[in-house]
Amino acid sequence: xxxxxxxxxxxxxxxxxxxxxxxxxxxxxxxxxxxxxxxxxxxxxxxxxxxxxxxxxxxxxxxxxxxxxxxxxxxxxxxxxxxxxxxxxxxxxxxxxxxxxxxxxxxxxxxxxxxxxxxxxxxxxxxxxxxxxxxxxxxxxxxxxxxxxxxxxxxxxxxxxxxxxxxxxxxxxxxxxxxxxxxxxxxxxxxxxxxxxxxxxxxxxxxxxxxxxxxxxxxxxxxxxxxxxxxxxxxxxxxxxxxxxxxxxxxxxxxxxxx
Amino acid sequence: xxxxxxxxxxxxxxxxxxxxxxxxxxxxxxxxxxxxxxxxxxxxxxxxxxxxxxxxxxxxxxxxxxxxxxxxxxxxxxxxxxxxxxxxxxxxxxxxxxxxxxxxxxxxxxxxxxxxxxxxxxxxxxxxxxxxxxxxxxxxxxxxxxxxxxxxxxxxxxxxxxxxxxxxxxxxxxxxxxxxxxxxxxxxxxxxxxxxxxxxxxxxxxxxxxxxxxxxxxxxxxxxxxxxxxxxxxxxxxxxxxxxxxxxxxxxxxxxxxxxxxxxxxxxxxxxxxxxxxxxxxxxxxxxxxxxxxxxxxxxxxxxxxxxxxxxxxxxxxxxxxxxxxxxxxxxxxxxxxxxxxxxxxxxxxxxxxxxx
Numbered sequence: 001x002x003x004x005x006x007x008x009x010x011x012x013x014x015x016x017x018x019x020x021x022x023x024x025x026x027x028x029x030x031x032x033x034x035x036x037x038x039x040x041x042x043x044x045x046x047x048x049x050x051x052x053x054x055x056x057x058x059x060x061x062x063x064x065x066x067x068x069x070x071x072x073x074x075x076x077x078x079x080x081x082x083x084x085x086x087x088x089x090x091x092x093x094x095x096x097x098x099x100x101x102x103x104x105x106x107x108x109x110x111x112x113x114x115x116x117x118x119x120x121x122x123x124x125x126x127x128x129x130x131x132x133x134x135x136x137x138x139x140x141x142x143x144x145x146x147x148x149x150x151x152x153x154x155x156x157x158x159x160x161x162x163x164x165x166x167x168x169x170x171x172x173x174x175x176x177x178x179x180x181x182x183x184x185x186x187x188x189x190x191x192x193x194x195x196x197x198x199x200x201x202x203x204x205x206x207x208x209x210x211x212x213x214x215x216x217x218x219x220x221x222x223x224x225x226x227x228x229x230x231x232x233x234x235x236x237x238x239x240x241x242x243x244x245x246x247x248x249x250x251x252x253x254x255x256x257x258x259x
Numbered sequence: 260x261x262x263x264x265x266x267x268x269x270x271x272x273x274x275x276x277x278x279x280x281x282x283x284x285x286x287x288x289x290x291x292x293x294x295x296x297x298x299x300x301x302x303x304x305x306x307x308x309x310x311x312x313x314x315x316x317x318x319x320x321x322x323x324x325x326x327x328x329x330x331x332x333x334x335x336x337x338x339x340x341x342x343x344x345x346x347x348x349x350x351x352x353x354x355x356x357x358x359x360x361x362x363x364x365x366x367x368x369x370x371x372x373x374x375x376x377x378x379x380x381x382x383x384x385x386x387x388x389x390x391x392x393x394x395x396x397x398x399x400x401x402x403x404x405x406x407x408x409x410x411x412x413x414x415x416x417x418x419x420x421x422x423x424x425x426x427x428x429x430x431x432x433x434x435x436x437x438x439x440x441x442x443x444x445x446x447x448x449x450x451x452x453x454x455x456x457x458x459x460x461x462x463x464x465x466x467x468x469x470x471x472x473x474x475x476x477x478x479x480x481x482x483x484x485x486x487x488x489x490x491x492x493x494x495x496x497x498x499x500x501x502x503x504x505x506x507x508x509x510x511x512x513x514x515x516x517x518x519x520x521x522x523x524x525x526x527x528x529x530x531x532x533x534x535x536x537x538x539x540x541x542x543x544x545x546x547x548x549x550x551x552x553x554x555x556x557x558x559x560x561x562x563x564x565x566x567x568x569x570x571x572x573x574x575x576x577x578x579x580x581x582x583x584x585x586x587x588x589x590x591x592x593x594x595x596x597x598x599x600x601x602x603x604x605x606x607x608x609x610x611x612x613x614x615x616x
Contacts, residue, residue, distance in 0.1 A: 152489050196487065200482070
């Protein structure tokens with residue numbers, strides 16, 4: 001301690017202090033901002049593999065350097081999260097040029113998806129693929145998530161995430177197959193018609209809450225058959241066709257003569 | 260029965276028009292047909308066994324429902340709740356359905372079904388009975404002296420007329436505690452309580468825009484292009500009548516590329532660098548309009564598919580709505596937060612008679 005006290009008047013002391021302060025600020029900043037996807041530090045081989053995959057699978061529409069064409073938007077700056085969402089849900093590569101890219105079995109395996117994401121992320125900064133901790137439903141509060149879901153998501157995706165129709169053939173898809181990672185990526189990147197919900201609109205904890213709420217909807221429904229949770233359409237169909245039809249059938253049977 | 264034409268005559272192809280009777284003839288009863296159970300005791304026994312079998316199913320279902328109530332513990336998992344409800348419901352339903360089906364089958368197949376004719380009785384009572392009734396009413400009125408006591412009559416009518424009022428008045432009165440439609444011309448955006456506003460460069464104060472439902476003020480820099488915000492006035496959750504005020508003040512906000520945004524000269528300072536805020540209450544019948552498609556800038560109402568184009572001041576592009584969504588004039592305060600310049604410039608929500616007055 002004495003040595004430290006003695007050296008504080010050393011001519012290099014301000015420099016050392018400044019360096020210490022800078023390092024401390026940097027560490028504190030990186031801790032506060034919770035930089036996503038520190039795990040996915042892509043190697044050069046990943047990026048090269050991704051570029052090869054991109055050339056053969058995506059460049060017809062998105063252009064040889066992902067700069068975009070008349071058919072499809074530029075991918076510079078969309079980030080790894082956007083690529084991972086589109087490819088891991090099978091939406092991209094698109095089957096045909098329809099109003100909506102539908103969810104289907106993914107064409108790429110996990111490794112190829114990450115390579116593609118690494119390549120596109122190398123073109124310009126954008127949202128990265130979230131870490132497992134960022135999307136952990138166990139750390140979310142489903143009740144708080146319900147309030148956020150009601151205010152921000154339920155108008156398109158239905159109150160329990162059963163999906164719904166938009167305009168001109170577009171739909172808000174049901175959320176029953178989306179993984180926590182895909183839900184997070186959709187929030188932050190706004191795929192297709194969906195607007196972006198960034199950290200200012202829904203905080204990182206809020207995103208976990210929303211994920212917890214969506215995951216909660218996959219639990220057993222204590223009310224029995226949900227009929228798709230589509231509200232009056234499927235329930236009305238059931239009541240009018242099956243319920244009333246059954247009653248009419250019974251009435252006809254009661255009125256018919258016995259043989 | 261002897262006057263009836265023999266069956267089949269009317270349908271024979273060669274019949275003359277004169278063969279057709281002028282008036283529809285009562286065909287009378289069809290000849291009685293014996294059922295299977297009437298023709299042999301063996302068949303009757305079989306029907307009896309069927310009815311008994313249905314009743315036994317009913318008995319088993321009822322017992323199973325009660326057993327299920329005790330046997331399935333509720334409260335450990337949701338699956339238990341579902342199973343318990345299912346078993347009790349099936350027990351109750353099959354128990355009662357079985358009784359009904361057995362009764363109907365018994366009546367149709369086993370009970371005596373010989374047709375009988377019972378003539379309808381004349382509807383009016385005989386004249387002397389009716390005359391007597393009229394006489395009794397007249398005597399009753401005469402004996403009550405109501406004709407000679409007008410005050411009594413007035414008091415009775417008055418009491419009868421006032422008696423329903425304690426029921427009707429609260430019913431109508433509690434529809435709303437005020438009938439002043441001018442309430443719709445004012446929303447919470449027009450007030451700036453202490454601590455909810457931000458100071459503008461010109462010194463005035465505007466209410467900050469905050470996220471719904473967690474009430475965090477929003478910085479203009481955080482609203483990226485294509486992002487969506489459900490917005491309420493900052494500090495509103497702490498106010499009295501929060502939900503009533505929220506219902507009028509909810510706003511949808513997004514940022515549109517300024518190159519794609521059409522802004523009329525009189526609304527030049529209503530948006531901030533492409534950030535636009537519009538009332539979320541549909542001008543058709545007041546549903547929350549919030550299905551936003553960021554690629555087309557269309558905002559869709561889920562109730563009747565009214566579609567508003569946010570890039571063109573929320574004008575109606577489809578559907579039954581007649582007016583554009585009211586725009587909330589916004590700007591940025593000295594700390595970089597979004598604030599409302601003023602209240603909406605027109606009443607939000609669906610039309611009402613005095614709207615344009």
